Amino acid sequence: MSVAYDRGELDSYAEDAVRRIADAPDLAAVDRVGTEVLGKRSLLALAHRSLGTLDPEDRKSAGKHLNDIRAQLEAALESRRAVLGEADQRRRLVAERLDLTEVLPGRRRGHLHLVSRTQAELEDTFVGMGFEVAEGPEAESDWYNFEALNIPPDHPARGMWDTFYLELGDPGAVLLRTHTSPVQVRLLESRQLPIYAVMPGKCYRRDTADARHLPVFHQIEGLVVDRGTSFADLAGTIETFTNAYFGSAIHARLRPAYFPFTEPSAEFEITCTICRGSGCHTCSGSGWIELGGCGMVDPAVFDALHIDPEEWTGFAFGFGIDRLVQMRYGLADLRVLTENDIRFLTQV
Ligand code: DAH
Numbered sequence: 001m002s003v004a005y006d007r008g009e010l011d012s013y014a015e016d017a018v019r020r021i022a023d024a025p026d027l028a029a030v031d032r033v034g035t036e037v038l039g040k041r042s043l044l045a046l047a048h049r050s051l052g053t054l055d056p057e058d059r060k061s062a063g064k065h066l067n068d069i070r071a072q073l074e075a076a077l078e079s080r081r082a083v084l085g086e087a088d089q090r091r092r093l094v095a096e097r098l099d100l101t102e103v104l105p106g107r108r109r110g111h112l113h114l115v116s117r118t119q120a121e122l123e124d125t126f127v128g129m130g131f132e133v134a135e136g137p138e139a140e141s142d143w144y145n146f147e148a149l150n151i152p153p154d155h156p157a158r159g160m161w162d163t164f165y166l167e168l169g170d171p172g173a174v175l176l177r178t179h180t181s182p183v184q185v186r187l188l189e190s191r192q193l194p195i196y197a198v199m200p201g202k203c204y205r206r207d208t209a210d211a212r213h214l215p216v217f218h219q220i221e222g223l224v225v226d227r228g229t230s231f232a233d234l235a236g237t238i239e240t241f242t243n244a245y246f247g248s249a250i251h252a253r254l255r256p257a258y259f260p261f262t263e264p265s266a267e268f269e270i271t272c273t274i275c276r277g278s279g280c281h282t283c284s285g286s287g288w289i290e291l292g293g294c295g296m297v298d299p300a301v302f303d304a305l306h307i308d309p310e311e312w313t314g315f316a317f318g319f320g321i322d323r324l325v326q327m328r329y330g331l332a333d334l335r336v337l338t339e340n341d342i343r344f345l346t347q348v
Contacts, residue, residue, distance in 0.1 A: 003043065003046040003047055003050055004050055004053075005047050005050055005051065005054060005058075005062045006047075007062070007065060009043075010043070010044070010047060010065065010066070010069060011069075013037075013043050013044070013069075014069045014072060014073065017033070017037035017073050017076075018072065018073065018076045020033050020037070021033050021034070021037070021073070021076040021077055021080050022076065022080060024080055024084075026084060026088075027081060027084050027085065027088065030077060030080050030081055030084065033077075034073075034077045037073055038070065038073055038074070038077075044066060044069060044070060044073075047062075047066060048063075048066055051063055051066075113337075113345075114325050114329065114337065115218055115321060115322060115325055115337060118321055118324060118325045118328070119200050119218060119220070119321055121245075122198070122200065122220050122245070122321065122324070123198065123200060123220075125241060125244050125245055126198040126220075126222070126241070128244075129237070129240060129241070129244075130196055131196045131197055131198045131222065132196065132197045132198075133197070133198055133199070133200070134183060134186075134187055134197045134198075134199045135183065135199060135200070135201055136177075136180070136182060136183035136186045136199060136201065137177075138176060138177055138201065138202055138203075138204070139166060139168075139174060139175070139176060139177075140174070140175060140176070140177040140182050141173060141174055141175075142172060142173055142174075142175060144177075144182035144185050144186065145163075145175055145177050145178060145179075145181075145182045146158065147304075148182070148185040148301065148304050148305070149181055149182070149184075149185065149260060149261040149301060150260040150261050150298050150300040150301055150304070151260045151261070155260065157258075157259075157260045161178035161179065161205060162178075162205050162206035162207060163175050163176075163178050163205070163206065164176040164204050164205070164206055176203075176204035177201075177203055177204065178203060178204065178205050179203050179219055179221070179318055180199050180200070180201050180203060180219040180220065180221035180318055181221055181261060181316070181318055183199035183201070183221055184199070184221060184223045184261075184297075184301075184316055185301075185305065187199070187223060188223075188225070188301075188302075188305045188307060189305055193225050193226070193307070193312055194224075194225055194226035194227070194312075195223055195224065195225045195226075195314075196223075196224050196226075197222070197223050197224075198220055198221065198222050198223075199220065199221040199222075199223070200218065200219070200220040200221075200321065201218065201219065202216060202217070202218055203216075203217055203218065203219050204216055204217075205217075209334070209335050209338075210333075210334075210335075211281065211282055211332065211333045211334060211335070212282065212289075212323070212326075212334060213334065214322060214334055214335070214337070214338060216338075217320055217321075217322045218320065218321035218322055219292070219318050219319060219320055219321060220318070220319055220321055221316065221317070221318045222237070222294075222315075222316060222317040222318070223297075223314065223315075223316045224237070224314050224315050224316075225297065225307075225312050225313070225314030226312070226313070226314065227311065227312060227313070228313065229296075229313045229314055229315055230296075230313070231264065231296055231315070233315060234294055234295070234296065234315035234317070235254060237315075237317075238252055238254070238268055238294065238317065239252060242270060245324070245328070246270065246273075246327070246328065249271075250270050250271050250273060250327075251270065251271050252268060252269065252270050253268075253269050253270075253288070254266035254267065254268060254269075254294070255267045255269060257293060257295075259293050259295055260298070261295075261297070261298050261300075261301050261316070262293070262294065262295025262296055262297060262298055262315075262316060263295060263296060263298045263299075264295055264296060265293060265294070265295035266293065266294050266295055267290055267292075267293055267294075268290070268291050268292050268293065268294050268317065268319065269288040269289060269290050269291065270288070270289055270291055270327060271287065271288065271289075272286070272287055272288060272289045272327070273289075273327040273328070273330055274327075274330055274332060275287065281332070282326075282332055282333075289323065289326075289327055290323075291319045291320060291323050291324060291327075292317060292318045292319035292320055292323075293317065293318055294315065294316060294317035294318070295315065295316065295317075296313065296314070296315050297313070297314040297315060297316055322334055322337060325337065
């Protein structure tokens with residue numbers, strides 16, 4: 001089929017096509033109209049094919065006319081696509097909208113884990129007692145985790161901490177901290193004395209999880225260094241903290257112990273809150289649960305950091321936060337804290 005070139009007809013064809021493009025309700029319709037008005041069987045294409053029958057002068061101006069129409073229609077298609085694309089995207093955004101609002105009145109989604117909440121409460125308790133809160137890294141060097149704490153390589157006390165080593169630097173040089181005590185060293189190194197600080201955070205040990213142990217657990221460390229601090233200050237601080245946190249029904253006791261970085265050292269135990277002291281599976285029948293250790297900062301630690309032990313004395317302590325949670329909430333087994341059982345998580 002051949003169509004004679006008719007300028008007037010083509011102009012009204014273009015006008016009509018522009019209107020149809022503008023009216024296309026969606027992107028698929030735009031494509032359809034596009035094929036109809038520009039495709040091989042469109043009036044435009046047919047007119048193009050008939051150009052050969054015109055004499056050269058007319059052919060030139062007719063050709064330019066057809067090209068102008070083509071350009072006009074292509075521009076109309078493109079702008080309609082842009083408009084519809086934007087509307088489409090807006091519609092999709094509304095349809096796929098996620099409500100990330102954590103807390104709305106009557107619509108609470110999620111809450112802090114019991115351990116995080118407890119850590120915050122402990123920080124508050126200690127801040128109320130005049131301590132500041134500090135933090136240190138979880139990947140530590142051997143020096144901070146052990147050596148500066150008076151635990152040289154091959155010291156038998158290293159057996160107290162089953163350590164995860166990282167494949168980083170020299171073998172054995174970098175590890176996951178086994179306690180928060182290295183943060184004491186970092187503070188002593190970087191702060192002016194006196195220091196009154198607590199240092200909460202995650203710790204790691206190669207322990208098999210059981211009722212009282214987790215391989216990833218939390219501690220809160222305390223350090224006080226001032227002129228004239230004594231063991232009585234340490235005992236008083238622990239007593240104050242225990243009462244502030246557990247109330248007066250739960251007792252604390254200090255038992256002689258050994259830690260290389262304190263002298264004298266003690267273990268800090270509280271009445272087992274599961275059996276109230278009569279002995280149960282959780283406390284291995286003893287009626288007491290060990291929460292952590294404490295003691296007077298060993299002069300060897302001060303020496304390593306060039307602090308004069310004649311002028312400064314201090315005490316330190318370190319507790320397991322997970323153990324505290326276990327005792328406070330009467331959890332027979334610590335592992336419920338990590339199992340993500342929704343029945344447990346929503347209950348607390
Ligand atoms: N870092 C020790 C541990 O995890 C606990 C400890 C004992 C911390 C005595 C102290 C301390 O600050 O003085 O086994």
